[in-house]
Amino acid sequence: MTALRPLTDADAAVIASWIDSGDALVLWSGKAGFTWPFDGGQLLDFRAADPARRLLVAPGPDGRPLGHVMLRPDGTPRSLRLGLVLVAPEFRGRGHGEALVRAALDAAFAGPDVERVTLGVYAHNHGARRLYERLGFREEEVHAGSVQVGETWWTSVTMALSRPAWLSG
Ligand SMILES: CC(C)(COP(=O)(O)OP(=O)(O)OC[C@H]1O[C@@H](n2cnc3c(N)ncnc32)[C@H](O)[C@@H]1OP(=O)(O)O)[C@@H](O)C(=O)NCCC(=O)NCCS
Known part of the structure; x- marks a missing residue:
């Protein structure tokens, strides 16, 4: 994987094609406001609505997107939110x-x-939580009943990583 680059219009449709259900959409995007069926236009509109949202793509060897991530201000000083x-x-x-x-x-x-840097992850997304823990994120808050998906309420977890923890890791 090479360096991250800004999302292009063409990337957005590719990334949207990786989301195969309404549940997968919520698992990935939480309360970002996307609706199922999802498409690349929603991702581009989401970025256009707030220029502080940095939507970044990890290109594969052929230049096509292999991964996607967002950085944005998280509403508190000196802190960024990682998402998507x-x-x-x-x-x-x-x-x-x-x-x-x-x-x-x-x-x-x-x-x-x-x-x-902070992030939110659903409690049952064990693989993602392990990934964040491997990189030094620690659990800060648990929010029971964060979102209703079908008949089920999902619990979300806020995790955070400090600069010293990142530099020491
Ligand atoms: C969460 C997500 C981004 C992880 O991506 P990924 O590319 O699978 O992540 P990694 O490969 O780095 O790690 C996944 C697992 O593969 C393992 N792995 C890494 N390299 C490996 C290799 N070469 N061979 C075998 N296993 C390997 C890791 O140890 C890890 O194992 P674990 O789940 O038992 O801890 C991906 O599953 C995803 O896109 N999920 C859907 C969206 C989502 O849930 N996003 C997070 C929202 S908060």
Whole structure:
């Protein structure tokens, strides 16, 4: 995986094609406001609505997207939010997710004022939680009944990584 680059219009449709159900859409995007059926236009509109949202793509060897991630201000000083973390289904389980998040964290902490990166993950998304823990994120808050999906309420977990933890890791 090479360096992250800004999402292009053509990338958006590719990334949307990786989301195969309404549940997968919520698991990935939480309360971003996307609706099922999902398409690339929603992702482009989401970015256009707030220029502070940095939508980044990890290109594969052929230049086509292999992963996607977002960085945005998280509403507290010196803190960024990581979100919309996604790897193409056929490339999962080979370390690309870890490389993607590492690259995003390098980009985040390249800002000298950034002291923390936070994220939200659903409690039952065990693979994603393990990935974030491997990179040094720690659980800060648990929000029971965060969102209703069908008949079920999903619990979300806020995780955070400090600059010192990132630099020491
Ligand atoms: C979460 C997600 C981004 C992880 O991406 P990924 O590319 O599978 O991540 P990695 O390959 O780095 O790690 C996944 C697993 O593969 C293992 N792995 C990494 N490289 C490997 C290799 N070469 N051979 C075998 N296994 C390997 C990792 O150890 C890890 O194992 P674990 O789940 O037992 O901890 C991906 O599953 C995804 O896009 N999910 C859907 C969207 C989503 O849930 N996003 C997160 C929202 S908070």
